[in-house]
Amino acid sequence: MKLVICGKGGSGKSTIAALLAKSLVKNGSSVLVIDTDESNFGLHRQLGIDLPPDFTDYFGGKKTVLEKIMQAEPxxxxxxxxxxxxxxxxxxxxxxxxxxxxxxxxxxKIHEVGEGCACPMGMLVKQFIGNLRLNPDEVVITDTEAGIEHFGRGIEENADAILMVIDPSYESMRLSEKVAELSGSIGKPVYFVLNKVDGANEQFMRETLEDRNTVIAAIPADSSLSLAGLRGEEIMTDKAEIKHLWQTLMEN
Known part of the structure; x- marks a missing residue:
């Protein structure tokens, strides 16, 4: 299964990606996490892994990838x-x-001032996801940058499903409408994960979302997760809600 996780900045999508990856491994899956957020330097720490070299470098670097693309214009x-x-x-x-x-x-990642847009990385990751052949026990989790620009790059086209992480904010709720629209336009199922919720705001969020059946998990606010993120520490929490999340995905 190939999953794409998206959401607004600060919604906790990288945290959910890390929790989901760890939970799937405990269930016997082999998991590949793809970090496509050029400005996020926290996901690898949540996984307890040193930040690897840019995968773009394997193909000659960002400049070389861009030149190859421009040579094919239009x-x-x-x-x-x-x-x-x-x-x-x-x-x-x-x-x-x-x-x-x-x-x-x-x-x-963005390493220098003025090095240009992230479009080359977008095309590369789109093709990479599309060319990956998975065994039944393998899962790919792609963590995107904040917002919806990745839809413009077509990253979701090669995914099996889209997870949107929604935090208790007006901006996040409004963004969910656009994500549902864009996902529908390419025939991809989208599932909502409510994050950092309590009883009151969870009920409001569920009632506000147009299709309640698309909410497959609600993750309570957790000060230990917040503190681990603040310290840049590996996430060690095993949440029942995350297990329910991937079990629901597998069933669908």
Whole structure:
């Protein structure tokens, strides 16, 4: 299964990605987490893994990838970075560290002022996800940057399902409408994960969402998770809500 996790900034999507990856591994799955957020430096720490080199460097670096794309103008879609399908074992170990059954790839980070847009990384990760061949026990979790720009890059086109993390904020609730619309336009199921909730705001959020059946998990506010994130520590919490989340996904 190939999952894409999205949400507004600060909603906790990287935390959910890390919790989900760890929970799936405990259930016997092999998990690859793909970090596509060029400005997020916390996900790898939540997984307890050192930040790997930019996966873009394997293809010559961001500048080389961009040049290859520009040379094909206007037929950008003809550019291919993968001649064959890849499996987990084909991923170069230097770019894909592993801990406790969870593998991590970082597509690329912003390292310098003026180095340009993240479009090359978007095209690369779209093709990478599309060319991955999975065994039945393998799961890919793609953690996106905040907002919905990744939809414009087409990252979701090769996913099996989309998880949107919604925190108790007006902005997050409004964004859920657009995510549902965009997901529907490409025929992808979208599931909502309510995060940092208590009894009062959870009820309001469920009542406000148009289709309550798409809410597959509600994660209570947890000060230990917040503190771990603040300290940049590995997440060790095992939540029953996360187990219910992936079990529901597998059933659907």
């Amino acid at each position: 037929d950008w879609e003809s550019v291919s970075f993968f001649e064959d399908e890849w499996s987990f074992s084909d991923i170069p170990p230097a770019y894909c560290p592993e801990k406790d059954g969870v593998k991590l790839i970082s597509i690329g």
